Amino acid sequence: MIGLKDVWVRYPDGVYGLRGVDLKFEGGFLAVLGPNGSGKTTMLKVMACILKPTRGSVFIRGVDPWALPEDKLLGLRRRHIYVQEKPKMLKGDVLYNVAYPLRLRGVSRDESHRRALEALEELRISRLAEFDAKRLSAGQARLVSIARAIAVNPEVILFDEPTAYLDRDNRRLVLELLKRLKDRGVGLVVASHVGEVAEIADEAITLEQGKITGRSRRKGGSEN
């Protein structure tokens, strides 16, 4: 589904985000582990086609997205959703924010609102629907950003630290949601610096200083 071949990312300040990463993600649940600054966010952005690698290739369904014209690249991007580590909100209420990616995809206003409410309900935050999205707490914004992703029902969701800013109950809620999404067949790539995500993942990789230094399948099945 998503392939990275010898991917290097060098930022304008000279810092390397990734150094020769090879990866094949064919669905299921992949946990990306590693300390802060190890390149997890960079890798997710490359996989989401938000960040173009400095060197190496990305393949989405066998196609290099960066070789495509803009409209085709957009089509590929819309199959995935990347949920930021620090959730950003647009002006307007929560319902507008959750319905927004659906509106971008041409879904009618009524239908997008219905699906947005469903997504909010799944995270037990439908009471926030009419709240000003810019005034949410960090934890609420985290949950709304997750609802915004699942409302679209994309092929793959790339979560960057989805349990950050959450209390224990909401962390459990999100982990349960991840399991449900996996059962529904949604591809999940979840970056986390804590191990609890790895416990429910099919596969985990560990990044250090932009390189994959470990791979494991299920619990404890280390390959490297």
Place this chain on the structure above:
Amino acid sequence: MEPTYELLTIVLRSVSVSGLAVLLSSTWSIPLALRLTLTSSKLGKMVEDLINALTSIPTVVLGLLLYMLLSRSGPLGFLGLLYTPYAIVVGQAILVTPLITSIALTGLLKVKDEVWELLISLGAGRRQVSQALVREGLHQILSSILLGFNRALGELGVALTVGGNVRGLTRVMTTAIALEVSRGEYELAVSLGLILLTVSLALTLVVRRLGVR
């Protein structure tokens, strides 16, 4: 003409001429700012630098250039615009273009930093990104327009050079103040000065309220 009536017509003329100039300028300044926000090319950067440099162009220099263009023997003399309110509108529209573009661009770049990645990750195309940036940066855009209006209302060089300060036709607040002071008639000059200052301060307060300093 009664002094009060004359004062009123001068104020109304100033506001309408500068308002029209700013509206006209906004039709190209805002799209230009948006375009520059979305480009990362070297040419875009050069245009941005040029615009920033032009924000401080002396109004009399611009007035002189326009005078040479619009005078009867100039290349645009056949339009017959010199010493009409339209000449001031065109002149002020050109004058405030760098200011409006520069302020709107600064605001939009800030908004872009904030939401660009979000918009792309949610699947926004180029046009949708533009629409979202305008929506998110509406306060900054409005502020740039208001500051442009403030600049147009308070400038003297263009209005005097291409407007000619013709009584009942092109006399605006700044040219009237200059004339009255030169004649030693301070009463009208002070009244107009106070009105100009009040409008200017009120607009500045509105801009601050909109969140742009």
